Amino acid sequence: MQKIPAKILIVDDDADILTAARVVLRQRYTHVDTEANPQRLTVLLRQNQYHVILLDMNYSAGRLSGNEGLFWLNQIRSLHPQQQVVMITAYADIQLAVEAMKQGAADFIVKPWDNEKLEATVYTVYQHSLSRKETQPAQKKPLQEHAIAEPGSEIIGSSVAFKNVIATAVKVAKTDANILLLGENGTGKELIAKHIHRQSLRSAGAFVKVDVGALSATLFESELFGHKKGAFTDAREDRIGRIESAHGGTLFLDEVGNLPLPLQVKLLSVLQNREVIPLGSNVPVAVDIRLICATNLNLRHAVGIGEFREDLLYRINTVEITVPPLRSRSQDIPTLANHFLEIYTTKYRKETKSLAADALVYLQKHTWPGNVRELQHAIERAVIMSDHSSLHKNDFLLSAKIETEEKNEAFNLDEMERKAIIAAIQKHNGNLSQVAKELGVGRTTLYRKMTRYGLEK
């Protein structure tokens, strides 16, 4: 067989992998370079134009974060935005490989690989490189030019329960009523909040999302309300808070149940007086916002145990919409599954795929504790992993295996968090304000976590 006149580079600090891949690829391509040290990438890229680079995800021995691979991928693509890169990954790191594809990698192969699969992957990516001849290197172009946008704003659902939710959302969208969206994680609350904004008279204004659960205690107040220069040590200039930046539009407070009590008082005052007072200022600023809140917690229960203010609850829940979990509307599963299938086959440049009958039965029977988000990820993984034109039940059992591995990882993270809380409690002799401060979380979040880990007094 005549060799293809192409340049391939393999980067991996494992000499065995370099040799194994080189032996296979040398049979097909005229030039195959190998490099054990990713630091040399910049030099190599200056001297050569590669059709395809195979890049390992992990480097320094013992470090398995995969972030090194992502780092080098970004370095390569900032120098050569069109460079075709195939990630080399371990089975357990597939989630990271998916992340790499979101950041612009063309494909990935899993170690230990099947030689035919390696050849096929490199050949497809090589062909792609021919249609993407680079003309201007080293330009600051956005990454992921070829990636299709993340599943966007389209709302899918044909069940009566879900249609009712959307009908209510559209009906109240045109009013300025505050809306509270209730429902389990991943049911689509944020998607619906954005839909309400688009359907409202404020659609020309901003949609500003604040993930209350993710804000650290120290940043919370200035993030929401803004601050004046000098209000605290790091406040080097005036900063507009998120509430003010939603002026004329919609403010979406996700995980509102995590708002610490002192800030609940401040939020209530913003809603009553329609003005914010930035930190370090005594001059109120008028704000005109529509508030949409979301939570997966039972706020009435939180009121009962003194963690959420009743007066605030009645301010934010003028209209309450409960988004049902996916397991109670299984009629939506095939439509959603096909929707995600189309998105991901396009995104990962796979041939058109269909869902086989056994897969559909399996998907409809599964209870989806992570709701639509879990279904979306299951389809994404199955599309990436399968080389066949239709997806079968087995392709999803594989996803379930990866899910379990991720859950184990999450369990380890929980264990680390639990230990960190115990250590901080001991260090501060049980002073929970100090503990919360040290851990960078609000007191409400700390109490919640302590209850979760059985650490309450």
Ligand SMILES: Nc1ncnc2c1ncn2[C@@H]1O[C@H](COP(=O)(O)OP(=O)(O)OP(=O)(O)O)[C@@H](O)[C@H]1O
């Ligand atoms: N009906 C739907 N049609 C299409 N995509 C959906 C639908 N519902 C949810 N999704 C997708 O599922 C994912 C999770 O949705 P979203 O973030 O809106 O859920 P959520 O309830 O706000 O989750 P959380 O409580 O964890 O913040 C998103 O990628 C969203 O696009």
